[in-house]
Amino acid sequence: MVLQRIFRAVIMGPPGSGKGTVSGRITKTFGLKHISSGDILRSNIDAKTELGLLMKACIDQGQLVPDGVMSRLILSDLRALGPNSWLLDGFPRTISQAESLDDAYNVDTAINLNVPLEIIKQRLTSRWTHLPSGRVYNIDFNPPKVPGFDDVTGEPLVQRDDDTPETVTRRLNAYKTQTEPVLEYYRSKGILETFSGTETNKIWPHIEAFLHRRLSVNQKVA
Ligand SMILES: Nc1nc2c(ncn2[C@@H]2O[C@H](COP(=O)(O)OP(=O)(O)O)[C@@H](O)[C@H]2O)c(=O)[nH]1
């Protein structure tokens, strides 16, 4: 689908709710640019940049990276995208980040994946990630064609240092205290769209239909 008007969305949801998986489907179907805060941080860690080295301890302990650092990083990447449509995944995670984003851009929609926390832990401890692209796999849900290797590049997959049971518990706590209030922030602006369920394959058709509706309305307006 070729968009005729700039469309900007954020995707929210607890760790493991399927943000990365759904973002991949949205970008493939609708052609938006995808920016993932976690992927950007991990590529900094991998490249051993000063920022990556400073932030690694924070991430490995399941804590959020400080707002100022995160907002500067994401806003500068968004500026580099120029006048394009995009989907932001993993940002904002605090009210302060949401306000920084609002100061710079008009967000059209906040897609919220509402997945029960009980099933999330299991998903994260069996997640395999291709770090350079952010592609994710799961032993049961979407296993790679060759175990341990990325389908597209054939490069090795890794288990993230923060996908251990203890760290996942801390990340879920950070989500409850710091990120859930952002849902209320977007709800009060009238742009929160919540999709509930336990399986991405069942949630996805609803998101796809919603975006088709939103984007075709926008195109008539444009
Ligand atoms: N069992 C199962 N695993 C899923 C489903 N959707 C996504 N996953 C896997 O769950 C893990 C977390 O998904 P991801 O998209 O990385 O979530 P994020 O942390 O919100 O970005 C990954 O290993 C996915 O492959 C699902 O419906 N069922």
Ligand SMILES: Nc1ncnc2c1ncn2[C@@H]1O[C@H](COP(=O)(O)OP(=O)(O)O)[C@@H](O)[C@H]1O
């Ligand atoms: N917007 C953000 N603000 C602060 N920290 C962040 C942000 N995005 C990512 N992080 C850090 O990176 C870690 C991994 O993020 P992410 O890859 O988005 O995890 P998940 O997809 O499992 O929710 C977070 O636990 C946090 O430490």
